[in-house]
Amino acid sequence: MAHEWAVGLMTGTVLDGNIDVALLRTDGETVAEFGPFRLAPYGEHENRLIADALATAQNWQFADQDPEIFAQAEQALTLAQARAVEELVAEAGLKPIDVAAVGFHGQTVLHRAPQAGRNGRTRQLGDGALMAERLGITVVNDFRSADMAAGGQGAPLSAVYHRALMQSAGMGDDTAILNLGGVGNVTATGPNDTLIAFDTGPANAPVNDWVKRHGLGEMDRDGQIAASGVVDMDRLAALLDHAWFSQPFPKSLDRNSFTAEMAEGLSAQDGAALLTAFSAAAVGKGLDLLPRRPDRLIVCGGGRRNPSLMRAIGERADVKVESAEDHGWRGDAIEAECFAFLAMRRLHGLPISIPGTTGVPSPMTGGVVHQARQ
Secondary structure (H helix, E strand, C coil): CCCCCEEEEEECCCCCCCEEEEEEEEEECEEEEEEEEEEECCCCCHHHHHHHHHHHHHHHHCCCCCCHHHHHHHHHHHHHHHHHHHHHHHHCCCCHHHHHEEECCCCCEEEEEECECCCCCEEECCCHHHHHHCCCCCCCECCCHHHHHCCCCCCCHHHHHHHHHHHHCCEEEEEEEEEEECCEEEEEEHHHHCCCEEEEEECHHHHHHHHCCCCCCCCCCCHHHHHHHCCCCCCCCHHHHCCHCCCCCCCCCCCCCCCCHHHHCCHHHHHHHHHHHHHHHHHHHHHHHCCCCCCEEEEHHHHHCCCEEEEEEHHHHEEEEHHHHCCCCCCHHHHHHHHHHHHHHHHCCCCCCCCCCCCCCECCCCCEECCCCC
């Protein structure tokens, strides 16, 4: 198959106010070229709508009728992300006709993992048809719904792209990739070169929410607030005793499965220290579930920029921690690149999820294709 340009879009549950948008030349199996990447900030209007939609979703809980805010936020974020694509394509010196597909993840507002006798459900806001019409480029979106309808977790979907990166670098089962967004997820190699991936637990979301609540900014920048606090070890041990951590994979979490409320009653500094330690120790709990515990983690996502979190993972998960940039990868771009990769896999009918990643019964593709008008 020919390698073609695709654009990937990602806005995570960490709510950092940015649209991650990346160009990738790929056939959905290997990467021929990394194109430009940028973090395109939302405007204040879009940020407010998305935050309101997320808050509303907590009460909605998959009721029959969508809240009105969903449609408002969906249109606003779709148009904002379409503008980000237009700007990136122009920056690369390309025209819409040069781009085979846009992988449009959308904004997750609610994710409910499957339970015994009940399929899970997930909701991402994003109008793929509107984006395709606006751009004149084929758009693939709604990547998770088919997986969940088949009994899968719907997450994580980054594993097939992580595998492509690891294979290109000649990495073996002593190495795993950890993504630290609102939630953390790990990709590892199992027996007979099988692919394994699952959510490890919370990552940036609880501490970011805690910092915002205390009026100290949008995030614990450089981990300075956590570094000035003291971890309540008794409370940390109690949090880590949660039954979810001993559940076998595959498994997935909603952004609000573990919240900033875990630090209630602590000072701003001690709360940030506790929540950071909890996210780090959760990674160790996840690694303990793997058939072969890796010696090294390559970390991507925004959490790798938090020295306190990175240091805590090394110590509390007992693993060597390296940044994506140490291997020539773009740690902020990997999730966006992933959805460009998945869009091409969808166009070629290749699977995007497998039993070892989301728990679907057999490998399956996913995503809804919206053809550009010619």
